[in-house]
Amino acid sequence: MPLALLALALGAFGIGTTEFVIIGLLPDIAGDFGVSIPTAGFLVTGYALGVVAGAPLMTVLGTKISRKRMLMLLMGLFIAGNVLSALAPTFALMLAGRIVASLAHGAFFGIGSVVAAGLVAAEKRAGAIAMMFTGLTVANVIGVPLGTFVGQSAGWRVTFLIVAGFGVLGLAGIARLVPEIPRPEGVRLSHELAAFRNAQVLLAMAMTVLGFGGVFAAITYLTPMMTKVTGYADSSVTWLLVLFGLGMVGGNLLGGRYADRRLMPLLYATLGGLAVVLALFTVTAHDKPAAAVTVLLIGALGFATVPPLQKRVLDQASGAPTLASAVNIGAFNLGNALAAWLGGLLISGGAGYTAPNWLGAALAASALALALTSSALDRRTARVAPSTTASMSPTATASASSSSSSSTEVARSAARDVREAAGSPR
Incomplete structure (x- = not known):
């Protein structure tokens, strides 16, 4: 298994924790800011809607740079959002921090899925995607309960600072382990x-x-x-x-x-x-x-x-x-x-x-x-x-076959380049 998948899973762990830990901390946050529980619930709704809007927006903005660099920028955005949430003096700024963090969510998993699939052979693509998403699922077993406990014991602001720390580790892992895969030409x-x-x-x-x-x-x-x-x-x-x-x-x-x-x-x-x-x-x-x-x-x-x-x-x-x-x-x-x-x-x-x-x-x-x-x-x-295919002329069929063979060879060559950059076996 390429180590780059572990870096992606670590980033997913941080994102999964910040998405769901808010549920257990809503009463504490509402009390600190003097708002009702339903109002505090906008921190959940706002995050979800930010993911929906941010997924295509951030992906489009990242079409001009390599996927590795875009993943690093997304983790930087995630870190900034969680730090803002932790230090926010008002509920409005807390909500803004949640939305900033959510903008990284969809694009990270979307681009990360493509990167993960490109690190392994074709018959192992779903397994590689699942490995990245394991970070999200493990967050619900470890990150969310632990974050809730820390928030209730030491304050919810500490929880969001810790989550930002996981983002820093994910950013470092991506920078060190994910190969610099060139942006697809054309x-x-x-x-x-x-x-x-x-x-x-x-x-x-x-x-x-x-x-x-x-x-x-x-x-x-x-x-x-x-x-x-x-x-x-x-x-x-x-x-x-x-x-x-x-x-x-x-x-x-x-x-x-x-x-x-x-x-x-x-x-x-x-x-x-x-x-x-x-x-x-x-x-x-x-x-x-x-x-x-x-x-x-x-x-x-x-x-x-x-x-x-x-x-x-x-x-x-x-x-x-x-x-x-x-x-x-x-x-x-x-x-x-x-x-x-x-x-x-x-x-x-x-x-x-x-x-x-x-x-x-x-x-x-x-x-x-x-x-x-x-x-x-x-x-x-x-x-x-x-x-x-049967209705095509012999000449057209031969041309299509030649074109298909050429495309297949290009695809195989691209896959070899990705595996060599990742250090995975052929």
Whole structure:
């Protein structure tokens, strides 16, 4: 495994920690600034919307420099945002710090996915992407609970300074270990935007929004559900979140392992299983052991979809994957924000704290329907291609074959250059 993947995972760890640790620190922050809890909640919403907007914006701004340098600039932005949050004298500046940090999030994972995939052989791309995302999932097991404990004990400002320190370590690791891969020649913004005319790219992103929306429809309201419906004590919620994080880690690694072999069948299994488990959560939420197991399964099934969905976007936008990859990261957060909002409407309307679970099940089932549609489109394209080739003249066929061979050789040469720069075996 290239050491550069560890540097990317470390950066992902810091980003994952700052994204989710805010949830456990909201009461302390609200008290310090003298604002209500709902107002403090804008620190969560603002971050998510910043990721959605920042993913394409920062990626486009970085098209003129190498991917390594862009990753370093993004980590610098992340560090600055967290330092601003830690030192902010007013709530408005705290929110500004959160937004600054969020601008780095989507582009880091989008560009990082492309870099990670380029460091290994083609048959190991999903595993490399999963290795980077392991930093995000481990953050929910270690970084978030530890950051919450430190914030409640020593003050939330200390937590954000520590997170900024992780950003410094990630920046140093990227500078030292990630190879200086040249910016692809001939790839312009127009080429990157052209990927969004591909129906398969759009279908994959829609699956991302709906599938992850299903997860966060339930998890966003886990605390009131577990305390008011299941009967857990407030202090137990932290350990339930750790359990969710452990499921994330396991699901992410398994998703990375099998996405390289059977990508679409894996999506059928995980999205279908997620829909069933979320529907059952309306029942298991009334029993403590069953609820704990369900939380673990939601984390595992939800994050098992991350490597295959990200790889699906990379594969379908193979000619210019950077912007599409970053926008897909924004799609994860768009799903989070929309599902949390819709779940809140259900609860406010009197449907109860388990109602978001039904919403999550419906969203996951919709994502499964899109996966089946995407596969049907693949099969249709595969049937059309042979007939098109057969109708070509012998001269045109020979020319196309020659062109294909030439393109393949160029791709192989580029892959060798990347592996040599990374110091990985051929």
